[in-house]
Amino acid sequence: MANFKGHALPGSFFLIVGLWWSVKYPLKYFHQKGKSSQLTRHYQRLEITEAAIRTLFSVIGILAEQFVPDGPHLHLYNEDHWIKLMNWQHSTMYLFFAVSGVTDMLTYLSAHTPLGVDRLVMALATFTEGFLFYYHVHNRPPLDQHIHSLLLCAVFGGALGLFLEAILRDNIVLELFRTSLTILQGTWFWQIGFVLFPPFGRPEWDQKEDSNIMFITMCFCWHYVAALCIVATNYSLVSCLLTRLKRQREGEIIGIQKLKSDHSYQTALLSGSDEE
Amino acid sequence: MANFKGHALPGSFFLIVGLWWSVKYPLKYFHQKGKSSQLTRHYQRLEITEAAIRTLFSVIGILAEQFVPDGPHLHLYNEDHWIKLMNWQHSTMYLFFAVSGVTDMLTYLSAHTPLGVDRLVMALATFTEGFLFYYHVHNRPPLDQHIHSLLLCAVFGGALGLFLEAILRDNIVLELFRTSLTILQGTWFWQIGFVLFPPFGRPEWDQKEDSNIMFITMCFCWHYVAALCIVATNYSLVSCLLTRLKRQREGEIIGIQKLKSDHSYQTALLSGSDEE
């Protein structure tokens, strides 16, 4: 993982999940107002699919970490030293997200699973990610430590939000908060990759320079502004789309009604009776 | 910003906002009990105006930080060093408050924006302010660090209160709490200015003296007592004013009713009929 790709990959995953959520939650929020039971069933199927995909990718992640050429191949201990603990740690992170994915599926598939458990397990998975990262970055240069500790803000913020969601379920504000932090995580992983392992033969960053640390702190805030803007844009796009769709459908109904009433008016005229 | 004016300016802004809130929230609270839909519309217009002004000032702040004679003029990197990171940091803070202002406007202008998002974004803006300040004051003399870290108490306290408001909306206790912390921030910025950059040719403070730090800690508490008193005074003034206005109006109505009943009594006397 200690290269550019190793950070770009998880970054892309978090980014995709975040972007998807920034569409899903507004959609759900606007549809909930309508409260049609048919839509609810559609959403359940959607949630199950999402959870299944999340589980699948986590399992792929575990297998990849274990069976890449220089991976541990499920060997943990060899005579007198641990084998590839980094890969094992990443496998552990993926494992938690897999558990969270399975819990999500169970919540929607079985009526016996209590609501909120899915959010709790996702909060625990996110917390574990932060927990492992926290002990991950000891004994590194200052910039490396700082850039990873900023990531922890996003991770633990997300875990806190999810823990609250376990109690206050279906709160759109908390859901959007989580979405924005997920996007932030995604873009920040990319940023870490660009800073610590500059691609395209760019010059390395001086990891002890104070002004670099100062810039990175500020840069983190910019990433979050961008994440908030993305969420806001997707939210308003969904809102516009649904409004237009609704108007169109209502327009059709009104048109049909108009046609009907025109017809009945003509009929009334012809028959000379007052049908209204 | 590293001078007296640089602290007096934000101090004044926070002070004005705090004072304004210490009038607005009591007003809203007392009017909410009446629940007239016309008043609600007035408050919405008020909120939009406030948010617009807040956005405007934030944008002015960004432009000022960028285009003052010794500002970065939107240049971020020059050959091998970052340009005026301090100004960029302040611009970032203003940017967050601008985003918060825009969110506030949207909450009241569009029915699609979920309630609570405005408070969440304001909480994030306040948190970011504290976050940037936190990494701002490394490698400074003890008094400088301490006086800024006290500011963080007010800032993070405010962010926590705002985050709770995102869930418990329109809670007058939390709103007054936030108001008092905003006034505290305002007056404390002034205090920082006076301590670190004494105006009027006053002697400098010894930044390593322990008793100075001890005094400043206590002084911070006095500022908060003052802030609480200001909020309480404005609250009671608003309360008295509204009660008097209400009595006056009711007095008029009673007067009119009395006139009417007198008139009807006379009419009754004249006509000899019992109209009551």
Added chain:
Amino acid sequence: MANFKGHALPGSFFLIVGLWWSVKYPLKYFHQKGKSSQLTRHYQRLEITEAAIRTLFSVIGILAEQFVPDGPHLHLYNEDHWIKLMNWQHSTMYLFFAVSGVTDMLTYLSAHTPLGVDRLVMALATFTEGFLFYYHVHNRPPLDQHIHSLLLCAVFGGALGLFLEAILRDNIVLELFRTSLTILQGTWFWQIGFVLFPPFGRPEWDQKEDSNIMFITMCFCWHYVAALCIVATNYSLVSCLLTRLKRQREGEIIGIQKLKSDHSYQTALLSGSDEE
């Protein structure tokens, strides 16, 4: 304050307040179930009296700290050094409790004060006490620091509980929690006095000995067990007393009813008619 009496005095105050609360809150809790409006008025008068006494003692505390023979007599700065900052700090703590007392009175005297503000201000007063203590104990021997930092657990725990009470008002669990922490504070102040300034010519404690610190940590837990037991005892005493009083009153009513029915039975016998 840096002597035995200086710790025994605040200890006694907190202890008395805690003991009083351990009677008051159970009383209120049991009476609330009855929901008589007359009792409510009695409680309001009680609360006002309590708040007035609290304010009075706080003002006496401020005056005492200022005008004791070696106090600052309201002088803060003298040529080039601060005067008696310790006394000023204690005055500041008392000031906050005075403000909290006044707020409590206003909450019950004026219908315009929003409920919850009294708890918020009390939380702020408690927080300020802990805040000043926190910066109070730098540069002291380890045992001194440790014994004061344990006090902070009780203080900040109480502040947190009070902040929750500002939102969840009249929650008996939170009220008993606060009561127990107040008693703990009271007894712990006494303990600090005994450890740091042994009275009756006892030998001094070795302030650097590790086992002393270990014992003090455990001792703090014992104090809390004692505080919990005191609260539980008072709670059950109040509960028993009220039950007995209620039975007595009901007994009288039943007795009277019995007398009445006996009388009517005799009357019925005499008159030969069935009056029941």
Added chain:
Amino acid sequence: MANFKGHALPGSFFLIVGLWWSVKYPLKYFHQKGKSSQLTRHYQRLEITEAAIRTLFSVIGILAEQFVPDGPHLHLYNEDHWIKLMNWQHSTMYLFFAVSGVTDMLTYLSAHTPLGVDRLVMALATFTEGFLFYYHVHNRPPLDQHIHSLLLCAVFGGALGLFLEAILRDNIVLELFRTSLTILQGTWFWQIGFVLFPPFGRPEWDQKEDSNIMFITMCFCWHYVAALCIVATNYSLVSCLLTRLKRQREGEIIGIQKLKSDHSYQTALLSGSDEE
């Protein structure tokens, strides 16, 4: 306690409690939906029994810590040093759990005890356990400190969950969360025993090796995944069992009804009348 058995013993207790809870809470949750008052009485008896056993074991723990051959035998201070503070600390922990057990019993035995106090006292007992552990592990080798500090995550997480339960009672999500953390504590105590005091003559761990610390961090996460799986398994077993029992009973009822209707059908046939 500084040996393998000293960690295996509390580990087993926590494990048993955790496993028992992972059966009890799902049972209660599924039965609550039925809301039969008879079941409620059964659960109360169950809770009282559990609390009594918990109290009993805590008292046994206190006595054992005091009266083992090398225990303090209730002597605390001897001339100039504290006697066996470690045993006293463990006694203190047990004392808190005993108090918690007694509170639990009182909550169910007496209608006067306010609901939520039992959870609050259990939260305080758990917090005290963590509090004493926190000051317990100073001046030890890095791995020893780390492995104990990981335990604190489980302990303080449990205390937080219990504190929330004091306010949000009977929340199945919080109850399962607490259950999983209790199991984690149990298995982790065993792990500590295996790492610090390897049984069966295994080689000692190098307590300063960085990779050992890294592995232990990850291992803690695996323990939690295992704890989550245990809770999930027990939850689904209980769910299946209850569903089958319910179906069986309903099946019987339907069978009886069928028999009855068959009988009445035959009667109807015989008598020629239509009884349905």
